[in-house]
Every structure is written in structure tokens, then in C-alpha cells.
Amino acid sequence: QKEVEQDPGPLSVPEGAIVSLNCTYSNSAFQYFMWYRQYSRKGPELLMYTYSSGNKEDGRFTAQVDKSSKYISLFIRDSQPSDSATYLCAMRENTGNQFYFGTGTSLTVIP
Amino acid sequence: DTGVSQDPRHKITKRGQNVTFRCDPISEHNRLYWYRQTLGQGPEFLTYFQNEAQLEKSRLLSDRFSAERPKGSFSTLEIQRTEQGDSAMYLCASSPRVHGELFFGEGSRLTVL
Numbered sequence: 001q002k003e004v005e006q007d008p009g010p011l012s013v014p015e016g017a018i019v020s021l022n023c024t025y026s027n028s029a030f031q032y033f034m035w036y037r038q039y040s041r042k043g044p045e046l047l048m049y050t051y052s053s054g055n056k057e058d059g060r061f062t063a064q065v066d067k068s069s070k071y072i073s074l075f076i077r078d079s080q081p082s083d084s085a086t087y088l089c090a091m092r093e094n095t096g097n098q099f100y101f102g103t104g105t106s107l108t109v110i111p
Numbered sequence: 112d113t114g115v116s117q118d119p120r121h122k123i124t125k126r127g128q129n130v131t132f133r134c135d136p137i138s139e140h141n142r143l144y145w146y147r148q149t150l151g152q153g154p155e156f157l158t159y160f161q162n163e164a165q166l167e168k169s170r171l172l173s174d175r176f177s178a179e180r181p182k183g184s185f186s187t188l189e190i191q192r193t194e195q196g197d198s199a200m201y202l203c204a205s206s207p208r209v210h211g212e213l214f215f216g217e218g219s220r221l222t223v224l
Contacts, residue, residue: 009152034212042114043202043215044154050123051210088153090213097167098142099213 006102019076023089030091115216131221136205146202
């Protein structure tokens, strides 16, 4: 079993829709959670960074962490064609140096 | 541009050749990471530096791979005797603090023919 599981999609939504992206994980020691956006042939770009459980909002993006269920989500409101990309979740323990990534979910927002 | 810089962006080489990638992290970041990403997969950890010290290496980093970070500034990742299975995107990232997030460069794409 992988440390981090993420549905690869692809996910296709109409412009303006609310998008929900999710990851599950098995390691209860994970404390720091991140979401990255990656355009084709580019490096990942940090979108959200959260610690432990709870919600964090930044513009059209909301990150949720439910540590009891080992489940994290990223919501994108009023989705735009420019949001079309692969979204990667990542997480790490309080100790240790490694970040563990999901495989990414491919999202297409149709104008 | 004050982001993470990687060079070259794309390298095509023949099997058996050596290749070297360079990474310049964000200047105030003393933590530097190398990851490898293949198509349809998330980044996989290769190695980690804190300043000039290489503190952790993945099992993925075979004897043909070596990374350095002299003087704790830029870093190089060398792959010797490349194999077709080495074809991937090599990503460098830096982090500003102990529990900080990763900031990635644009990656160096390696194609081994």
C-alpha cells in the first residue's frame, strides 16, 4: 500500500463549477499537508500549506484536513480554464525529511 | 527571478553517457531536495541536503547517482552510465525552515535514447 493515495482522474468540469480533489493516507504521523498545481512539463507550484487538522482558505482555494479519517481535500470554487492542470497532494511527518506525494489528479476545466 | 533555478531544462543523451544537472535554490533556503518524477506519477524523493551536508538518500539513488552541494549553495546531481530507465523529470526543491513547505524549480527533463 502506498503512503499516499490519490485518484488520478482525469476529472473534467465546466467552467464555474466547484472542484473537489482528495487524497487519503495511511501514516498517522503526517502533520504537514500541501497541495501543488503542476502544468504539463513544468515544476509543481505550491497552492496550499496546512498543519494538522482544520480548514484553510486562500482566494478560490480551500484546503481541508481530517486527520481522524486520514483524508485531505482541496476545493476550487468558480473553476477557470487556467485551473486545468495536475494537482498533487503532499505530506510529511513532524520529524524526518521526506515529503510524500500522491500520483496527482488531472483536471480539465471546459470553457 | 528569485525562485529555484534548474539547468538544463531538457537533456537528451545516449545510453551509457554521463549527465549532470544543476540546481540553484532560493538564496535564503538552506534545505535542498532532489526528486524524480515519471509520467503519471508523483515526485519521488531522491536526496536531501541541509546546507552542504547530505543528510538523507533514498534507496532509489543507486551507485550511478551522486549529488553534491558544495558550500551549501547550488547543488548538482550526476547520473553516470545512464540507462533508459533513468528517463524522467528531475526536480529540485528548496525549503526555508525545518517544517517548511517545498518550493520547486521547473525541473530538468532527461531523455535517454
